[in-house]
């Protein structure tokens with residue numbers, strides 16, 4: 200029977216996945232911490248945003264390119280996974296998204312995090328919910344990952360990561376998300392000093408921003424709004440700023456955004 204066979208093979212897959220949990224101690228610590236605290240992108244926050252309560256240490260949580268528009272439906276780019284360095288709890292991320300800069304009510308996004316201990320997470324998020332990890336997509340240093348989000352309405356869409364070397368994809372479809380509604384008024388390609396929160400998104404704290412190398416290049420940056428493509432040159436640039444110091448240096452050329460750690 201097909202039904203039984205499917206359940207059986209699903210169970211076998213779960214067992215295989217559990218058996219494959221990495222044994223390294225840094226990875227185990229990392230997983231234990233990630234299970235007790237959730238990862239979350241916060242909307243763009245810097246001193247010019249109305250209602251922003253400055254954090255004691257983080258003056259700007261995003262580095263990268265923001266494009267303001269209306270009717271944004273698709274954002275995609277391919278980024279290389281850099282190596283993080285510093286403590287095992289220091290981290291940073293690279294992602295693409297819709298909203299978060301001008302909307303602030305919801306963000307549809309996907310990307311990956313690096314940690315100072317050399318570990319990575321691949322995730323999707325519909326802010327204000329915490330991010331959720333994609334499973335079976337283990338990122339390593341130097342991987343080229345295509346990140347795409349598509350909004351099909353204010354409360355629906357999808358997020359996809361693809362290993363461009365192998366074509367392997369993981370995807371999440373959102374239907375009737377009630378936590379927050381998209382405005383579809385901005386698109387972004389971002390390096391973030393993200394937050395860790397309790398489940399339910401409370402008690403959020405920014406992570407220590409991890410140094411990363413080499414620079415992250417977002418290539419083939421593509422934005423579709425009102426059915427037409429929007430040039431990356433329409434962007435404004437922001438930098439991650441911690442303790443009143445810029446920790447990223449971002450610039451664009453053609454369809455590429457490059458951000459280095461400084």
Ligand SMILES: *[C@@H]1O[C@H](CO)[C@@H](O)[C@H](O)[C@H]1NC(C)=O
Pocket residue numbers: 245246247248259265435436437438440
């Ligand atoms: C804050 O963001 C605005 C809008 O992107 C930008 O013009 C401004 O330079 C940023 N300020 C800082 C201190 O990053």
Ligand SMILES: *[C@@H]1O[C@H](CO)[C@@H](O)[C@H](O)[C@H]1NC(C)=O
Pocket residue numbers: 336337338339342362364365367
């Ligand atoms: C992507 O493909 C490369 C080359 O096969 C592989 O080494 C890497 O582990 C893959 N990464 C992911 C996230 O699939």
